Amino acid sequence: MAEVLVYVDHVDGAVRKPTLELLTLARRVGEPVAVALGNGAGDTAATLAEHGAVKVLTHEAAEYADYLVVPKVEALQAAVEAVSPAAVLVPSSAEGKEIAARLALRIGSGIITDAVDLEAGDEGPVATQSVFAASFTTKSRVSKGTPVITVKPNSAAVEAAPAAGAVEALSVTFSDKATGTKVTARTPRESTGRPELTEAAIVVSGGRGVNGAENFSIIEALADSLGAAVGASRAAVDAGWYPHTNQVGQTGKSVSPQLYIASGISGAIQHRAGMQTSKTIVAINKDAEAPIFELVDYGVVGDLFDVVPALTEEIKARKG
């Protein structure tokens, strides 16, 4: 069976969930070969093997952290040349898309971004995309070269599928292009202890209706009662009430959880673009005419300062 390259997103060897989802999708189109780069690359092998990687190509070098994007493109290019895969899959993060795009150009291939599903087709992998703020679903494929496809988080269930996961050192020579953009400082984000927004099964979001940074504590309390991630609308982020990394929508994160709860959010098209594919949508808004109610499975017309704390109490009581 043809091999499929899977780019591994990891933090010092800890593999992030979207990569495990990619391994599931990769098995539909071939045999997954994972490519792990940078500090801790070798430590990813056991997890990747458990989830179906027949081989893990690793390379550690300071360049991956010290320079932007291009070193990773060159490593992936070396992997493509070593393996001749049937496709290359990359997680759809901002960086993942840039890596994938430059790789596609280098190897003379087309690129599809933000796939939400993938299946084998007669003429190569077929990707499902959710476009125009998730109001249309398209089926596309790459018609020239080796398909390079980026896949959104939460697009597939993670399945265990033990495989050999043989570790092989990838040989990479960096060109002078690799060191063009220097990373002169890096401030890691502090962990809140809550699930990652794009990976969470439940997301609880607040908007302009929350009316102040201090009030976000009631949104956080609801999130914590459900083990959920916290999201925010751009209005709340622009007001400085919540960090931009938590923004949901077109210019923020796109999320696709089992349950999305929006409080004090009107449901503008750009917000919908980031949450419309959630399985179950719930909204609390004091305006019965708010467009978000067009999307909901369950809506409460009411003041979030009454409804949200009452809901949190009730959840805690039920959970005991």
Add this chain to the structure above:
Amino acid sequence: MSLRIVVTVKYVPDATGDRHFADDLTVDRDDVDGLLSELDEYAVEQALQISENSDDDVEVTVLTVGPEDAKDALRKALSMGADKAIHVEDDDLHGTDAIGTSLVLAKAIEKAGFDLVVSGMASTDGTMGVVPALLAERLGVPQVTLLSEVSVEDGTVKGRRDGDAASEQLEASLPAVVSVTDQSGEARYPSFKGIMAAKKKPVESWDLSDLDIEAEEVGLEGAYTVVDGAAERPARTAGTIVKDEGEGGKQLAEYLASQKFI
């Protein structure tokens, strides 16, 4: 010294309109109003600020690849304060994908001459977020992308990139390709004076032959990707809506329990 900035701006269907596909599965541009992609206003703004903060002689050129109406996007950028505009227009461009778009933009940027390219973080229609990286690859210059803060001094571009795992400070020598996010600072509104002045600013029109690009390299024929089908997402079935009369929180908890979320 002088600094030549090229800002890439896309003309897109209005996101608040009823966007859909034409029979050939390209974006239907006839039924929905078009406009300058809102995220490219941030790119124009940062280019103008770089120009205003510089002691050098700076020229800001706005560039679009798009149909006849795409001139509207150029006019808007000119009325914000850009100096001149280039419109690449050719019937053979219909259906061009990201790889093809980056080819046309890169050839036009090379022909125009540049020290710095400034792009938006993503278009509001395709929303791929890949064209700036593709331009850096094609032009063979550093990419300094997705910046929420940008500055240019002494032939060096610096910026801050706020990623998922970390916030990074980046630096590269010019020439370079920059893209800016909507966190980089509100875009200015064109003033009346700006709108009047824009009418007199030069807009050049180039076609594929001006850029030595063959028709087969672009458009649907030259595309590296194919769309096989597009279906409107079924409207969500009407949900249950209750009015909070003191029991809203409890009712919602009941619903969540019935769906096994609690």
